[in-house]
Amino acid sequence: MADAHDGPDNGENAGTAVARQDDHDAPAPAVAVVRADRIPNPGFPPERLRVTDLDPKKAKQAERTISVLFFLSVIGSVLAVAAYILFPIEEGDPSTIRLNNMLIGVGITLGLLGIGIGAVHWSKALMHGHEEVEQRHPTRGSDESRERAVEIFREANAESGFTRRSLVRNSLIGALVATPIPAIALFRDLAPAEDPVALLKQTMWETGTRLARDPSGTPIKASEVTIGSAFHVIPEGLAELESHRLEEKAKAAVLLMRLPVDELNEREDRADWSYDGIVAYSKICTHVGCPVALYEQQTHHLLCPCHQSQFDVANHCEVIFGPAARPLPQLPITVDEEGYLVAKSDFTEPVGPSFWERQL
Amino acid sequence: MRFTGWAANYVDERTSASTAVKALGRKIFPDHWSFMLGEVALYSFIVILLSGTFLTFFFDPSMTEVEYSGSYVPLQGIPMSVAYHSSLDISFEIRGGLLMRQVHHWAALLFVAAIGLHMLRVFFTGAFRKPRELNWIVGFLLFVMAMALGFTGYSLPDDLLSGNGLRIIDGMIKAVPVAGAWISYLLFGDEFPGTDIIPRLYVLHIMLLPAITIALIGIHMVLLVVNKHTQFAAPGRTNDNVVGSPVLPGFAAKAGGFFFLVFGVIVLIASFFTINPIWNYGPYDPSPVSAGTQPDWYIGFADGALRLIPPNLDFVDPFGFTWAFGVLIPLVGLLVFLAAVGLYPFFEAWVTGDRREHHIAERPRNAPTRTAIGAAGVTFYAALWAAASSDLIATHFRLSIEGVILALQVATVFGPFVAYFITKRVCLALQRKDREIALHGFESGRIVRLPGGEYIEVHEQLDDFERWKLVSFDEYQPIMIRPNDQGKITVNQRVRATLSRWFFEDRIAPVTQNELESQKH
Numbered sequence: 001m002a003d004a005h006d007g008p009d010n011g012e013n014a015g016t017a018v019a020r021q022d023d024h025d026a027p028a029p030a031v032a033v034v035r036a037d038r039i040p041n042p043g044f045p046p047e048r049l050r051v052t053d054l055d056p057k058k059a060k061q062a063e064r065t066i067s068v069l070f071f072l073s074v075i076g077s078v079l080a081v082a083a084y085i086l087f088p089i090e091e092g093d094p095s096t097i098r099l100n101n102m103l104i105g106v107g108i109t110l111g112l113l114g115i116g117i118g119a120v121h122w123s124k125a126l127m128h129g130h131e132e133v134e135q136r137h138p139t140r141g142s143d144e145s146r147e148r149a150v151e152i153f154r155e156a157n158a159e160s161g162f163t164r165r166s167l168v169r170n171s172l173i174g175a176l177v178a179t180p181i182p183a184i185a186l187f188r189d190l191a192p193a194e195d196p197v198a199l200l201k202q203t204m205w206e207t208g209t210r211l212a213r214d215p216s217g218t219p220i221k222a223s224e225v226t227i228g229s230a231f232h233v234i235p236e237g238l239a240e241l242e243s244h245r246l247e248e249k250a251k252a253a254v255l256l257m258r259l260p261v262d263e264l265n266e267r268e269d270r271a272d273w274s275y276d277g278i279v280a281y282s283k284i285c286t287h288v289g290c291p292v293a294l295y296e297q298q299t300h301h302l303l304c305p306c307h308q309s310q311f312d313v314a315n316h317c318e319v320i321f322g323p324a325a326r327p328l329p330q331l332p333i334t335v336d337e338e339g340y341l342v343a344k345s346d347f348t349e350p351v352g353p354s355f356w357e358r359q360l
Numbered sequence: 361m362r363f364t365g366w367a368a369n370y371v372d373e374r375t376s377a378s379t380a381v382k383a384l385g386r387k388i389f390p391d392h393w394s395f396m397l398g399e400v401a402l403y404s405f406i407v408i409l410l411s412g413t414f415l416t417f418f419f420d421p422s423m424t425e426v427e428y429s430g431s432y433v434p435l436q437g438i439p440m441s442v443a444y445h446s447s448l449d450i451s452f453e454i455r456g457g458l459l460m461r462q463v464h465h466w467a468a469l470l471f472v473a474a475i476g477l478h479m480l481r482v483f484f485t486g487a488f489r490k491p492r493e494l495n496w497i498v499g500f501l502l503f504v505m506a507m508a509l510g511f512t513g514y515s516l517p518d519d520l521l522s523g524n525g526l527r528i529i530d531g532m533i534k535a536v537p538v539a540g541a542w543i544s545y546l547l548f549g550d551e552f553p554g555t556d557i558i559p560r561l562y563v564l565h566i567m568l569l570p571a572i573t574i575a576l577i578g579i580h581m582v583l584l585v586v587n588k589h590t591q592f593a594a595p596g597r598t599n600d601n602v603v604g605s606p607v608l609p610g611f612a613a614k615a616g617g618f619f620f621l622v623f624g625v626i627v628l629i630a631s632f633f634t635i636n637p638i639w640n641y642g643p644y645d646p647s648p649v650s651a652g653t654q655p656d657w658y659i660g661f662a663d664g665a666l667r668l669i670p671p672n673l674d675f676v677d678p679f680g681f682t683w684a685f686g687v688l689i690p691l692v693g694l695l696v697f698l699a700a701v702g703l704y705p706f707f708e709a710w711v712t713g714d715r716r717e718h719h720i721a722e723r724p725r726n727a728p729t730r731t732a733i734g735a736a737g738v739t740f741y742a743a744l745w746a747a748a749s750s751d752l753i754a755t756h757f758r759l760s761i762e763g764v765i766l767a768l769q770v771a772t773v774f775g776p777f778v779a780y781f782i783t784k785r786v787c788l789a790l791q792r793k794d795r796e797i798a799l800h801g802f803e804s805g806r807i808v809r810l811p812g813g814e815y816i817e818v819h820e821q822l823d824d825f826e827r828w829k830l831v832s833f834d835e836y837q838p839i840m841i842r843p844n845d846q847g848k849i850t851v852n853q854r855v856r857a858t859l860s861r862w863f864f865e866d867r868i869a870p871v872t873q874n875e876l877e878s879q880k881h
């Protein structure tokens with residue numbers, strides 16, 4: 001039996017009969033090297049008996065152990081129901097939840113493990129132990145069935161004229177290709193009719209919108225922003241929105257920081273976008289959109305906790321580390337006559353992650 | 361007994377069930393611990409189905425905003441979606457609800473882990489070779505399904521973390537050239553986050569994806585029965601037989617018992633260890649985020665890939681359109697990696713030109729090149745996976761985040777080559793050692809003194825049964841270039857021959873009978 005499977009592609013063994021007709025420019029196939037002096041398969045080793053095969057007392061003992069395990073399983077299931085009834089959850093007391101969770105769980109666990117350990121032990125210790133052998137056959141169908149299959153297709157083809165009547169066939173294929181198209185079209189109304197690109201390019205900020213605290217919505221006075229401090233900001237009115245509150249917030253969230261004026265490097269064209277060292281930048285990461293929530297006072301760095309992009313507030317929030325695509329957009333701000341910080345306009349570029357039509 | 365006989369007859373006369381019992385009842389299944397990994401995956405999937413069905417009776421996927429009024433005091437009065445509210449209710453108002461959520465989540469983690477390990481077992485033993493290539497594809501699709509199910513499930517409770525995960529997905533989708541903004545808009549039914557995404561993911565999570573998964577598992581099992589299981593080489597086992605225990609009773613008892621063991625262990629873990637404490641995170645809000653949070657482990661490699669890309673890779677083409685390479689490169693890289701995993705069996709079959717059926721699971725050392733390729737793939741995956749925890753690594757070991765990222769970038773690019781090289785050497789060394797032992801036996805630890813006064817250690821010879829495992833592997837030759845019908849040598853052929861030579865270089869031949877005999881004299 002030993003060498004039955006190590007011949008080269010000679011068509012005799014399991015699965016070797018598929019000739020190489022599929023591949024005309026195939027080089028000589030790699031083959032297992034056959035050596036005449038291969039070491040032969042020694043055949044099955046003598047069987048080793050288990051203690052339970054040799055000693056009826058041990059077998060009896062295993063039988064007892066297994067049934068005890070099954071009984072334990074019953075007890076476990078009963079315990080789980082008992083815990084369900086006896087240990088209810090009481091409002092405002094988290095420890096009752098933990099207890100309920102644990103005791104029901106332990107009961108069910110016992111119910112399951114009792115069966116599991118018992119059944120495995122049964123099969124290992126008591127069930128007929130020695131291995132059995134089954135022959136394999138090549139996976140391909142027998143020659144007769146293959147021939148018959150080919151014949152069936154040929155007959156079906158002849159009777160239907162599938163190849164012969166090419167006009168019928170091709171028009172059918174055309175029809176089948178066309179039918180799913182309405183199904184695709186029907187998905188258009190997954191979203192409203194508006195153009196998402198226009199929406200992505202605007203936020204709730206307008207000229208004169210006050211900067212307000214997130215989440216309370218109270219406006220912020222320039223005088224409240226001390227050097228070194230940072231505010232999480234939303235446009236005033238956002239907290240009161242009836243609809244689309246989260247959608248607007250997902251674009252309009254802003255971070256407000258005050259740096260000593262001499263440490264702030266401002267681009268010339270943005271010189272009037274800040275107020276007395278107070279700058280406002282979009283909080284939405286230009287990588288894939290997480291909130292850039294961590295501000296390091298000493299270094300003036302903003303850190304996005306999602307993939308660790310770092311932005312330098314002192315240098316118009318340029319990316320100094322991490323995968324972000326570009327600096328955070330700056331919100332031009334000033335103060336109104338009451339001393340509240342207000343936006344001078346909306347952002348001048350789309351906030352958040354890149355998208356195809358971002359520039360146009 | 362009379363009743364059983366009657367019932368069996370009743371059923372058979374209406375279904376011919378006896379034919380199935382005859383065909384399958386005594387089918388032989390070989391035994392090896394590594395064959396249980398697939399079973400763990402199957403059983404944890406059943407646990408997922410059971411616990412998930414329980415959850416559907418209480419979970420409400422609506423994103424309508426409500427105010428929390430449940431018994432968890434810190435969140436009372438806070439606005440949140442119905443989905444988050446109902447997840448909290450499952451945890452805090454329904455007896456055993458928290459347990460089922462935790463069973464579901466732990467089982468999901470185990471499910472993906474078991475599939476991954478099972479795939480590695482199949483890969484490293486060459487069990488994907490003919491006739492099992494198609495079943496490899498089915499298994500690979502199951503792996504993809506598992507990740508998709510896991511991700512959609514993770515998003516359902518609509519807590520801060522799940523919303524952030526969705527926001528990252530949204531950012532990645534937006535990067536897709538031409539249609540990105542539109543795909544995102546259609547998927548979310550509005551601008552991110554909208555109020556449709558959770559109900560939509562819910563349908564995918566509890567209907568479409570499970571249905572596909574169950575169908576794939578069905579195909580996987582049918583092909584398993586048709587192909588029969590592989591077995592490791594052992595005395596008496598050949599490529600033409602299967603040796604093991606029959607389905608009834610031995611295998612069924614062991615496998616059935618094992619199901620209860622897996623189920624029991626999952627429930628045990630769920631009773632004592634909290635997973636995904638959504639009440640700590642709060643409802644989704646686009647503004648706050650907490651540092652140091654992690655996606656479920658199987659999403660890590662994708663998250664890591666996002667982290668390793670250097671900054672400022674956006675490119676605006678002359679028409680004014682944005683190519684977000686910072687996102688596209690990792691995205692395409694991951695897809696290529698997954699495709700390579702799925703298609704590997706066809707690559708190897710092409711390179712080796714091997715068209716025979718293989719039913720003996722190879723020992724990894726006996727296919728050094730494949731094992732080394734596998735090790736390279738594992739290293740690549742592991743480096744990406746580690747990158748998903750770059751911030752935790754940095755804070756935990758007090759390293760700079762820049763240093764950690766740089767090290768992982770290096771590991772991702774060069775690590776696979778190093779792993780390939782080392783693994784190949786190790787395999788060859790192990791093969792040489794096998795030869796040595798097959799020929800000379802092993803050191804017995806017994807020292808004897810020869811009459812001449814020198815000391816030697818006695819080598820104990822193996823018996824034929826023990827030796828078989830070490831000598832029974834196949835030896836291959838690379839394919840050679842041969843002109844085709846037109847007498848030409850194509851480029852395709854040259855590439856193939858070169859790859860084949862690379863694949864089979866440094867072969868070590870198994871010990872032969874002659875060598876063994878000359879050794880004995």
Ligand code: HEM
Binds near residue numbers: 506
């Ligand atoms: C292999 C398949 C599956 C995987 C990997 C998976 C994974 C997950 C995960 C990770 C969660 C989040 C759990 C949490 O709240 O901590 C989840 C939630 C959920 N899953 Fe699945 N799941 C699978 C199949 C199913 C099926 C088949 C059903 C229904 C029959 C289901 C029903 C649910 C429900 C209702 C939730 C929300 C429950 C909640 O958040 O409290 N899942 N799933």
Ligand code: FES
Binds near residue numbers: 285288290306307323
């Ligand atoms: S989303 Fe900010 S770094 Fe990825």
